[in-house]
Amino acid sequence: MAATAAELKTLGRYNLERTLGKGAMGVVYEGLDPRLGRRVAIKTILKSHLDEDTARDYSMRFVREAQAVARLNHPNIVQVYDFGEEGDIAYLVMEFIKGKELKTFFDANERFDLKEAVRVMCELCDALDFAHNAGIIHRDIKPANVMLDAQARTKLTDFGVARVQDSDKTSVERTQAGTMVGTPAYMSPEQITGANIDKRTDVFSAGIILYQFLTGEKPFTGSGAWTIAKKIIQEEPPLASSLNDAITPLFDAVVNKALAKNPQQRFQSARDLSVALKRALEGKSADDDSDRTVVGGLAAINVSALRVAPAVATAPAHDSARTSNTNTQNSNQEVELEFWRAIKDGNDPDDFELYVQQFPTGIYAALAKRKIAKLRGVPLEESAAKAREQENKEAEEAARRESEVKAKLEAEKARLEAEMARKEEEYRKREAEAEAKRQAAEQARVEAEERARQDAAAELARREAQYKKREAEAEAKARAEAEAKAKTEAEARAKAAEAEKKAREEFARREAELKKRVAAAESAPGKRQAIRYGAVVGIVVLAIAGAVIFMLPKEDPQAAAKLKAVQEQLAQAKKKADELEQAKKKEEEARLALESVRKAEEAARKAGDKTKEKELSEARKAAEAEAKAKADATKAKEQEKFAADEKARNAEEGKPKESESKRQADALRQDKVLSEQVAAEKAVSEKLAAERVAAEKATAEAKAAADKLAQAKTALEAERGRIEKAKLMTQQSTAAPGAGAANFVQVAQGFESEGKGKEAVKAYIAAARSGNCESAKRLGDIYDKGLISVSRDYAESLKWYGFARALGTCEVPAPARR
Known part of the structure; x- marks a missing residue:
């Protein structure tokens, strides 16, 4: 491993910078994640140094830790970033901590x-x-x-x-x-x-x-x-x-x-x-x-x-019961084998008696009985040769049964491994199904969002086309109206030009006729000067008339009607203004009369003239009523004047108001189009939201399936632990004989908890003779204090306390003086 570790410079995408610690199975490195620029700690296991089962166990533990800690984001928990395998090396990438254990x-x-x-x-x-x-x-x-x-x-x-x-x-x-x-x-x-x-x-x-x-x-x-x-x-x-x-x-x-x-x-x-x-x-x-x-x-x-x-779901009840019975049987057989290996070369008949009591139908029960008889000097009924022959037969039978037990244990181990492989295959299958379902849900969500987006785009395009069409129609209509108006105005101008031409012709004709008359008159003596003045005046009049004809605006019936209406409205407004002025004067006169009556009434009240005061009071009330009537009339006239002024103003501003109305109508039409467009966008958004909800629901179902899969995985882990424990039990059947002391202690403690003192003492003796210090100490306690219905025996307690001190692997109290 050292050579391999020295050669490693990278692992996955991580750069290995220095070694933090080494062990028998792996190395811990300080590394760098070049993608994130983050320092990490990388724990490795070299699987080639392990047997197949152990290597698989450590790989599974790496995966288990990565999956467990990935869900734990806490300031007091070291984070796990990644895990993987590269060749024979499994590695786990964790948060790098500068500190000490x-x-x-x-x-x-x-x-x-x-x-x-x-x-x-x-x-x-x-x-x-x-x-x-x-x-x-x-x-x-x-x-x-x-x-x-x-x-x-x-x-x-x-x-x-x-x-x-x-x-x-x-x-x-x-x-x-x-x-x-x-x-x-x-x-x-x-x-x-x-x-x-x-x-x-x-x-x-x-x-x-x-x-x-x-x-x-x-x-x-x-x-x-x-x-x-x-x-x-x-x-x-x-x-x-x-x-x-x-x-x-x-x-x-x-x-x-x-x-x-x-x-x-x-x-x-x-x-x-x-x-x-x-x-x-x-x-x-x-x-x-x-x-x-x-x-x-x-x-x-x-x-x-x-x-x-x-806490998690387990196998069905009948499977659990079957497994439990099998494990118990295998455990008893393993304990029996360990017990026999520990005592078979000994010379204490009590050990063999304890074996027979514990395993009366055991593999070596017959050999144990024969060994007891031999050690205690009990003569056998058969001859020595026959006894040896019988002993050989019993040994062969025991060896055969031991082979059967080992074969059975191996078969059970193979069955458990096959069962574990089957469960792992089922787990992988469920995991693949859950992943496929999640991917399908994700694909459905993406497709739904894409469809909704396309529908929204199509709807917006349709609305925009409709708006442009309406806008083009409105523009064509306005253009047609403008063309019609221009045509009407051109016709009016043509008529005016024709009238002007006729007027000029008439003017030229009359002027020519007038000149002709003037020329004729001048030929008559005595009238030349008067005719000259008359001709000049006539020419001037004709010129003025022609100018007037030329300068007068061309007749427009619609404009004339509007002008007449405006004049009428202005006259009506002037009339209402005059009436309002008269009403105000009358209101002022009524107010002055009321004021005079109030002063006279006040003077009568001060003078104490009740009769005159009463008359004046009635006159005051009549004056108040009159003043109120005049005020109401004035208000009515003001409203009439205001209405007349408003009509006149409207008549004068008729054309601008028509333009304003048209502009407002266009604005309302555009607002309506925009409202329809907003409504369409809202409908598309609602449709998109509904499809998004459906996609989220599908995602939630996929997540629920993943949670269910995680539960199944937890159950599989529990089952795997049980199978590993069973495998260990099968492996212990070939363990070293020194491990038998622990089995003796287990047997002794079982007897002690059941109150079987004699059997517990024998088991403790077997454990002590196998080198277990605690068992010897326990025997000293039992004989010293008379525990579990065993008679107190000071000599035995000293014996076993001394035995324990001789083993020297536990603390033994000094015996009390008697």
Whole structure:
């Protein structure tokens, strides 16, 4: 991998600039996205270093993390930008964070101020709460997956991907890929027992980090993964305040509730944990006792209660039952094989008796019985040769049955792999169908929008053509009217010219006749001077008459009628003005008369002449009535004058008003055309909106189908996890004999929980002789305290305590003096 890593300069479109960390399976690089000019962190896995199943598992985890985090846009969650594969390298492109992991601070024993620790924990809880609300459970919360950037902001990373930098973890902390999802030192009890998990499992892991913040130590420690797991399930950690005097009981209560064995007694969300931490920092506690932790051993925890129904859709009931029965049978056979491998070379008859009790019809039951008899010196009925022959037969039969079991396990493994392949094929098929449906909906939406656009354009073109047609018709009509008017005016001018010509001819004729008469008169003596004056006068008159005839406007009947109407209106207006003037004079006279009567009445009132005052009062009323009548008459005359003036003005301005009316009519016609065009555009817009709604509806249906597909994918992931677990169980059938101690412990704990003390002791003895320190210590406790109905035996307790100290892998208390 090192050589390959050194040769890499690019991966996909990303430039690799320097190595951030290396592990057994891959490398983490600092890279640059040249398209966006953004620095990124690129996590890689070299699949050629892994077997086929593991490589496929890591590829799936890369895809899972990319798809999960792509939905999480939160300031405290490291963003995932891209993922892909290039040759044998699978890679994940993430946000580049300049900072350090929280694990680095803890390993260096760097302590945090209480206020700062609460701030970091609250930011971590905010990130978890955001992910949980999006339906994502991290399942691997630990200090190595929490970073503090250059501004000390919390960043949660690694959603569903095993860490690349394996070198920074101890053997206890390494994620047991394929057996348990998570890191044992930070697992919740339900993760360890294989029960169904929810967001509260992340709350438990966050509680372990909180304990480290407050004390500088892990709450559960041990020499091996099983030891730590056992403590997580059975034991309560020391109070944080007992390790750090600065911690108040309020924080003890928060830690205890976060680390409750039963999820129902924990904080029900990461947000609840954050609120409780803030209240504890303020010196406040909850008003109720709902956060009180129930303390007890493993027997107090109903492990089966942790196995709640899964949150997503599972397989049908009959399939689940069949799978469960098959898994249980396979597990029993694997435990039997492990048990036999651990004791077959031993010389303790109790071990073989325990095997017979646990597996009375087991593969090696007959051999175990014969071994018991041999070790206890019980003589066999048959001869030695016959006994050896029988033992060989039983060994052959056991080997045959073992081969059958292994073959059955291999067949089950093949069946599970085929089932997983079938489900994956179904998932790909559903995903392809959903994608096709989405593309069809998108195509339908685009086509609908294009049709609506084309219809709108066609409708607008039609409206525009209609408007231009009407405009052309109006223009042609106006031109025809103008031509007709010009023709009429030309005819009038021709008539006027003809009349003028006739007048000139008449004038010339008379002038010639007059000259002729003058010439005749001049020939007569004595009358020459008088005729000369008369001729001159006649010529002048004729000239003036001709000029008048020439200068007079040509007769236009329509204009004459209009002129006459104007003159009549002006005369009427003048008449109304005169009448108004007379009415005003009469009104003024009435007002003066009324004023005089009022003064006389006031004088009579002052003089005390009641009779005259009464007469004047009546005269005043009559004068007031007269004045009112005159005022009303004046108002009426004013209205008549106004009407007459308006008529005269209208008559004078008739032609301009006709032009204004025509202009207004044209404006109204254009407004009507524009209104029709706007209405058409509105109708087209409404049609387009309706089609857009239909397209959005189709898109929503496609999205619903995609959500349904995502649910199916989640179910497939759950099924895949179950199949992987089953595959692991088949692989464990060929595991090293040293793993048998864990099986003995499981058997012993099962007997202990059922109250079967004798059988539990035998199983613990087998586990202790296989090198399990905790089992030896437990035997010392049982004999020292007389637990599970076993009689107290001080010598036995010393024996097993000494055995445990000799193994040296667990802490053994000093025995009490007696």
